[in-house]
Amino acid sequence: MPTQTLPSVCPMDCPDTCSLDVEVVDGRVTKLHASNLNPVTQGFICAKVGDYAKHVYSDERLLYPLRRVGKKGSGKFARISWDEAVREICTQFTAIKAQWGGEAILPFNYGGSNGMLGQGTSDTAFFNKLGASQLAHTVCAAPTTAVARAMYGRMPGVAFQDYVHARFILIWGANPKASNIHLVPYLKQAKAAGAKIAIVDPRLNFSKNEFDLHLPVYPGADVAVALAMINYWREHNLLNREFIAQHTVGAEILLQKAEEYSLEKAARLARVEAATIEKLAQMYAETEPAVLRCGWGLERNRNGGQAVAAILAMPALLGKFGKRGGGYTMSNGSAYRVDENKRVEAVPTQTRELNMSQLGKILLEENAPPVKGIFVYNCNPIATMPNQNTVIQGFQREDLFTVVFEQVMTDTAVFADIVLPAVTFLEQKEIKKAYGSFALQYLEPVIAPLGEAKPNEEVFALLGRAMGWEDRAFHEDTEAYLRRAVASVGNIKNLNFEKLQKEKIAFFDFPGETPIQFVTSFPWTSDGKAHLSPSALGENPFGYLENASDDFPLTLISPATGKLISSSFGEFNLPELFLTMHSADARSRTIKSGDTVRVFNQYGEVRCRVKVSDSICPGVVSMPKGAWRKASQNGQTATALAPDTVSFVGGGACFNDARVEVVRV
Numbered sequence: 001m002p003t004q005t006l007p008s009v010c011p012m013d014c015p016d017t018c019s020l021d022v023e024v025v026d027g028r029v030t031k032l033h034a035s036n037l038n039p040v041t042q043g044f045i046c047a048k049v050g051d052y053a054k055h056v057y058s059d060e061r062l063l064y065p066l067r068r069v070g071k072k073g074s075g076k077f078a079r080i081s082w083d084e085a086v087r088e089i090c091t092q093f094t095a096i097k098a099q100w101g102g103e104a105i106l107p108f109n110y111g112g113s114n115g116m117l118g119q120g121t122s123d124t125a126f127f128n129k130l131g132a133s134q135l136a137h138t139v140c141a142a143p144t145t146a147v148a149r150a151m152y153g154r155m156p157g158v159a160f161q162d163y164v165h166a167r168f169i170l171i172w173g174a175n176p177k178a179s180n181i182h183l184v185p186y187l188k189q190a191k192a193a194g195a196k197i198a199i200v201d202p203r204l205n206f207s208k209n210e211f212d213l214h215l216p217v218y219p220g221a222d223v224a225v226a227l228a229m230i231n232y233w234r235e236h237n238l239l240n241r242e243f244i245a246q247h248t249v250g251a252e253i254l255l256q257k258a259e260e261y262s263l264e265k266a267a268r269l270a271r272v273e274a275a276t277i278e279k280l281a282q283m284y285a286e287t288e289p290a291v292l293r294c295g296w297g298l299e300r301n302r303n304g305g306q307a308v309a310a311i312l313a314m315p316a317l318l319g320k321f322g323k324r325g326g327g328y329t330m331s332n333g334s335a336y337r338v339d340e341n342k343r344v345e346a347v348p349t350q351t352r353e354l355n356m357s358q359l360g361k362i363l364l365e366e367n368a369p370p371v372k373g374i375f376v377y378n379c380n381p382i383a384t385m386p387n388q389n390t391v392i393q394g395f396q397r398e399d400l401f402t403v404v405f406e407q408v409m410t411d412t413a414v415f416a417d418i419v420l421p422a423v424t425f426l427e428q429k430e431i432k433k434a435y436g437s438f439a440l441q442y443l444e445p446v447i448a449p450l451g452e453a454k455p456n457e458e459v460f461a462l463l464g465r466a467m468g469w470e471d472r473a474f475h476e477d478t479e480a481y482l483r484r485a486v487a488s489v490g491n492i493k494n495l496n497f498e499k500l501q502k503e504k505i506a507f508f509d510f511p512g513e514t515p516i517q518f519v520t521s522f523p524w525t526s527d528g529k530a531h532l533s534p535s536a537l538g539e540n541p542f543g544y545l546e547n548a549s550d551d552f553p554l555t556l557i558s559p560a561t562g563k564l565i566s567s568s569f570g571e572f573n574l575p576e577l578f579l580t581m582h583s584a585d586a587r588s589r590t591i592k593s594g595d596t597v598r599v600f601n602q603y604g605e606v607r608c609r610v611k612v613s614d615s616i617c618p619g620v621v622s623m624p625k626g627a628w629r630k631a632s633q634n635g636q637t638a639t640a641l642a643p644d645t646v647s648f649v650g651g652g653a654c655f656n657d658a659r660v661e662v663v664r665v
Contacts, residue, residue: 001026006446007035007504010049011118011425013111013566015331015436016182018045019505022426022446029053029426029447037505040160040182040437047562048569055424056450060408060571062421063451072396075414082452085418086466089375092401092417093130094467096372102131103351104372108359110137110379112568115430116343116485117478119378122460125346125473129464133371134353139384141296141331142650143305148330150534151312153524157329158291159514160437164189165325168287170280172200172311173222174295179560180436183293196287198280200225201297202557203580203622204615215280216617219555219656220301221270223544226310228266229281230317231258238285240319247518248316250533257542258310269544271619285318289326297559300656305649306542313532327517333435334524335508337490344484345473357653358644360387363394377405377422377456382412383567383628386653388640389604405459408571411629421453428455429478431485431500438508438515440492442482442500457481538648552601552659554585555620558638564626577608577631580622581662586612589662596633596665599623601658604640607633607665621662625655 008020019037023030032052034045055061065085070076096104107127109119127134136142148154163169163186176183191197191210198213199206200222206214217225233239234255244251267274284290292315298307312328314320321327354362354371359381363371385391395402395415404416413419427449432441454462457478464474476484486497492506500506508515515521523530533541563574579599581591591597593612598605599621606623608631616622623638631637642655 003030007037007444008426008446009430009432009441009443010045011113011115011430011432011443012049012568013114015180015434016040017432017434017437017439017441018049018182019441020045020049024446027447029056038437038439038441040439042182042185046181048573051573052426054572055408055569056426058408058571061450062406062409062413062419063453064421065452066419068417072398073415075409077419085420086462089403089418089463090466093373096401097130100369100372103133104369105130105132106354106362106371106374107132107135108356108374108376108379108381109135110139110356110384112378112380112566113425115425115432117430117481118456120340121344121457121481121484122464122473122476123377123456125344125471126460126464128346128349129469129471131349131351133351134349136353136355136651138355138357138646138651139653141299142652143299143647144294144296144308144330146536146650147305147308147312147534150536151309151531154331154334155517155523156332156335156438156515156521158325158327158517160186160329162325162514163187163291164193166190166289166291167195168283168290169195169197169293170200170284170290171197171293172295173298174293175201175203175205175297175559176293177205178562179565196283198283202617202620203559213276213280213283215272215276218269218271218617219557219620220303220547221266222298223303223307223310223542224261224266224269225277226307226314227258227261227542228263228277229284230254230310230314231261232263232278232281233285233317234258239317243319243321244317248530248532249527250531251317253533253541254310254313269546271617284314288320289323290315290318290320291325292328294328294330299647299652301654302545302547302645302647302657304647304652304654306537306544309534309537310542316530316532321518322516324514324516331435332438333433335438336433336440336492338433339488339490342484342488345471347471355646355651357386357646357651359385360390360394360644363397363400364390372399373401375403375405376412380410380412380567380570382415383410383570383626383637384639386639386642386655387603387644388636390644405456407453410567420459421451423449423453423455427453429482431482433489438510440489440495440500440506442504536649547657547659549659552661553619554660554662555656556599556638556641556658556660557620557622557656558625558642559622560626561624564624567626567628570626570628570631574624574627574631577606577623577627577637579608579610579662580613580616581610582616582618582620583612583614584618585621585662586610589664591662591664598663598665599641599660601641601660603643604636605634606636606638606640610662621660
């Protein structure tokens with residue numbers, strides 16, 4: 001059979017949203033390549049998606065509905081029909097609702113796939129009609145979203161391709177080489193044109209010729225560094241008072257709080273040199289245009305929301321807006337102005353909201369009502385939620401009816417009572433809106449669904465019909481939901497389903513093609529101004545909380561890597577978990593590269609091998625997030641060491657508040 005090359009789009013949780021060419025031979029995917037339909041893709045894709053065929057045809061791939069026949073967690077299942085699976089789910093959920101109320105059922109989902117049909121369509125209609133509890137999506141981007149919305153209304157940010165116009169680029173709490181690789185070529189172009197690049201991160205992920213300054217900030221101390229920089233600008237009359245007066249409100253509170261932080265104080269808290277903070281402050285203030293790439297890494301602690309607010313205020317305080325290559329970039333997901341009411345007709349609900357970052361507590365503690373049924377889709381909570389051991393204990397409850405709707409047999413799926421097989425993105429129709437680049441893309445299936453796998457919108461409509469509900473949401477097909485998704489997008493001119501289906505991509509029509517903040521893109525706040533001290537920060541705006549431990553002196557961070565961003569592909573792409581440790585910390589513990597170590601605290605322990613590297617700052621150790629349990633020597637991963645406390649701002653997960661000790665085995 002000749003090789004077919006078919007177009008597709010990557011809908012994974014990544015800012016880039018690459019356009020793809022997929023090679024198919026005799027109905028089987030052989031390779032994925034980049035296409036140039038989305039210019040940001042630039043002809044290359046990450047290795048993770050390049051190897052996606054391994055996921056599609058994995059030995060762990062789920063092909064049929066399954067019912068548990070062994071002890072919970074044993075992974076013993078028997079094949080059943082879709083009719084049997086749907087009937088059992090509806091029977092169990094109906095019984096739970098009759099005895100405990102609808103809130104005893106918890107839909108548990110996240111962004112394993114970011115398509116517009118996979119979440120917020122018939123699933124929302126189903127669980128709302130059921131009267132189920134609602135889920136607060138807090139494991140990532142909750143504090144940053146709350147702050148960005150309060151400060152700028154989530155104004156569209158600087159486009160990646162405009163970074164080439166910047167002469168100073170500040171990357172704070174982000175690693176483009178792992179989780180935003182299509183920004184990297186633009187950084188290289190900017191550097192070649194004379195731009196200075198500064199990085200604030202506990203780890204150094206760039207080679208020496210790729211950056212000009214690295215500030216290895218201690219996790220949680222970002223807010224102190226940002227406030228010290230702001231105070232430095234105030235003391236040296238570097239603030240743009242005209243811009244502040246014309247375009248912002250609330251600067252007085254921020255500037256007053258910043259007075260508490262000298263360079264020396266921030267340096268002590270962040271465990272860096274005061275001179276390096278000063279140099280960073282000077283570079284940012286003195287260079288035009290300057291752009292800030294604010295990531296999500298800095299939010300993963302109790303101070304995260306406060307830090308993001310101080311950092312996002314910086315371009316406004318210096319007046320760095322108003323020119324191409326100047327301003328900030330965070331998430332551009334809100335640029336589409338999606339009307340959720342158009343995506344699905346769902347019964348409004350006022351049921352309780354439960355914080356996903358405290359799933360273990362939710363499942364183990366007595367609530368009113370207790371959670372008696374859980375439906376997991378688009379995520380793998382045992383691999384990704386904090387305090388892993390409590391999450392596992394919760395899923396081991398024999399009285400917890402558990403449904404997992406998945407593509408492969410994940411760490412969570414082995415604890416299910418009913419397993420449902422899901423399609424991969426190569427087997428479905430979808431629409432993907434990027435949250436980095438400004439592109440809306442349509443994808444068709446390139447192969448038929450394997451086995452009896454089904455897409456999300458079809459399964460939840462099937463469940464609704466089986467419940468006997470006549471609501472329109474449960475009687476619409478995939479094409480109807482595709483049309484709804486397109487109609488819900490509010491600010492791409494001349495957009496319609498037929499055009500998107502034909503052309504496969506639609507771009508925003510900003511004047512000049514890309515937004516210029518405070519010229520063609522303004523804050524989406526009620527007054528059109530930047531709110532520099534928003535009420536979302538609470539009664540102690542820009543407050544700093546120390547989190548030291550005498551028993552556990554090392555801070556554990558769990559960032560994305562080139563292997564995993566979430567737990568997707570964990571079945572094959574991270575076979576062995578490693579801890580990365582600074583040479584000074586290793587030497588004091590008589591540890592060397594390759595040794596097996598115990599990484600432990602009051603929540604759990606991980607046994608794995610260690611890599612000694614000076615790319616991470618002293619006092620901090622690193623372990624990749626998203627790893628599956630089989631990657632470690634004892635079936636626990638970084639989340640087993642993470643507390644399930646949440647930040648005040650946005651209720652976000654505090655993974656980087658993990659304090660640990662490491663000993664050689």
